[in-house]
Amino acid sequence: MAELSVKFAGLTLKNPVVTVSGTCGFGEEYAPFYKASELGAIAVKGMTLAPRDGNPPPRIAETPAGILNSIGLQNPGADAFIERELPRLKAEGATVIANISGSTIADYCKVAEKLSETDVDFIEMNISCPNVKEGGVAFGTNAKTIHEITSSVKAHSKKPLIVKLSPNVTDITEMARAAEAGGADALSLINTLLGMRIDLRTRRPILHNNVGGLSGPAVFPVALRMVWQVRNAVKLPLIGMGGIASASDAIEMLIAGADIIGVGTAMFANPYLPLEIIEGLNAYLDENGIGSVSELSATVKPW
Ligand SMILES: Cc1cc2nc3c(=O)[nH]c(=O)nc-3n(C[C@H](O)[C@H](O)[C@H](O)COP(=O)(O)O)c2cc1C
Numbered sequence: 081m082a083e084l085s086v087k088f089a090g091l092t093l094k095n096p097v098v099t100v101s102g103t104c105g106f107g108e109e110y111a112p113f114y115k116a117s118e119l120g121a122i123a124v125k126g127m128t129l130a131p132r133d134g135n136p137p138p139r140i141a142e143t144p145a146g147i148l149n150s151i152g153l154q155n156p157g158a159d160a161f162i163e164r165e166l167p168r169l170k171a172e173g174a175t176v177i178a179n180i181s182g183s184t185i186a187d188y189c190k191v192a193e194k195l196s197e198t199d200v201d202f203i204e205m206n207i208s209c210p211n212v213k214e215g216g217v218a219f220g221t222n223a224k225t226i227h228e229i230t231s232s233v234k235a236h237s238k239k240p241l242i243v244k245l246s247p248n249v250t251d252i253t254e255m256a257r258a259a260e261a262g263g264a265d266a267l268s269l270i271n272t273l274l275g276m277r278i279d280l281r282t283r284r285p286i287l288h289n290n291v292g293g294l295s296g297p298a299v300f301p302v303a304l305r306m307v308w309q310v311r312n313a314v315k316l317p318l319i320g321m322g323g324i325a326s327a328s329d330a331i332e333m334l335i336a337g338a339d340i341i342g343v344g345t346a347m348f349a350n351p352y353l354p355l356e357i358i359e360g361l362n363a364y365l366d367e368n369g370i371g372s373v374s375e376l377s378a379t380v381k382p383w
Contacts, residue, residue: 082365083372084358086120088317088340089240089266091201093120093175096340096361096373097330097354100268100321101126101179101204101244102151103344106165107172113351117173118358120340123268124165126179126206129187131157141277141286146296146323147345148275150289153181153209158191162198170199177202177242181209185219185229189236196238203239205229208246208271210293220246220271223258230262240265242319245310247299248274252306253313260314268319268342269310270303296345299323304336311337311378325353327360334361337378 084095099110101123107116116122134154141148156164161178169176178200182188192203207220207229219229226243234241243259245252247270256267272293277286285291303322310318320338324330325346333341347353361373370376 082362086340086373095120095358097357098123098342100342100344107169110351115172119354121175121177123177123179123204125155126153126181127155127158127161128181129191136288138288146294146298148292148294150287150292158194176200177204179204179206181206185232188233192233192237202242203237204242204244205233206244208244210274217246221249223254226255226258227262230259230264234263242266242268244271245269246271253309256310256314260316266317270306270322273299297323297325307338308336327357330357331364334376335380339377
């Protein structure tokens with residue numbers, strides 16, 4: 081049997097499969113299917129300092145091979161996460177990635193400080209949410225701001241800091257380099273791609289927010305391309321995500337340069353997908369005589 085455990089930003093994960101932020105709540109919806117401790121890690125819904133109601137509905141629109149969402153960071157706030165959700169997840173033995181957002185750099189720093197005093201394993205800084213006016217993607221589409229917010233939050237964080245990159249930029253490698261220079265311990269990519277649908281009958285956008293973030297299999301080739309580009313631009317460990325819907329997608333993502341992979345939207349159709357990916361990856365490694373996941377990462381042979 082191949083070695084599935086992976087070293088990632090200083091910690092050892094039991095396997096390279098994580099569920100991505102916003103698609104698995106705080107783990108409770110998937111609890112009837114399997115334990116979060118069977119995953120490499122679970123990235124919880126993005127949290128802010130104060131609770132947020134999110135955007136008005138409709139907040140989800142279907143698209144061919146994907147969905148558009150404009151949830152707008154609905155969450156109970158960092159204190160409620162720490163008091164109510166985190167103890168349950170840790171008692172189950174889960175490795176927890178706490179995903180954070182804010183309207184100002186000071187907000188991000190305060191949430192990071194709070195989480196630093198808990199037993200979350202990683203802090204993932206979302207600077208790529210396309211669904212809130214203030215904060216989110218406003219920080220993540222400018223290299224100078226990425227450097228500034230990364231170095232500030234890093235100074236307030238005692239946990240490994242993962243910076244989550246936006247695909248809604250001209251050159252993602254520039255953003256990755258800025259996060260690396262700012263002191264990030266790892267990068268995750270990609271967040272959703274900005275999109276839109278219109279109801280022909282009313283001529284109104286389907287989403288109340290007019291626009292939203294596209295995720296699911298439709299974005300997979302874009303995510304794969306960006307992970308490959310970023311792998312060639314920085315030395316940081318990478319979580320590759322965006323449209324992964326099968327073990328073979330996950331294996332492609334690892335070969336392109338990801339150290340570990342994230343699954344999100346495709347779980348809405350198949351909640352068991354993360355376990356199927358772990359099984360499929362194990363079989364692929366054995367069949368190809370590859371001893372460990374890390375031996376597979378970044379082994380693409382470009383033409
Ligand atoms: C409904 C929904 C909510 C999301 N909420 C968050 C969030 O709170 N924070 C975050 O960093 N990313 C969020 N994302 C982005 C995902 O974590 C992921 O980057 C993206 O969906 C691409 O992966 P996928 O195609 O496998 O879903 C959300 C995505 C969806 C579909």
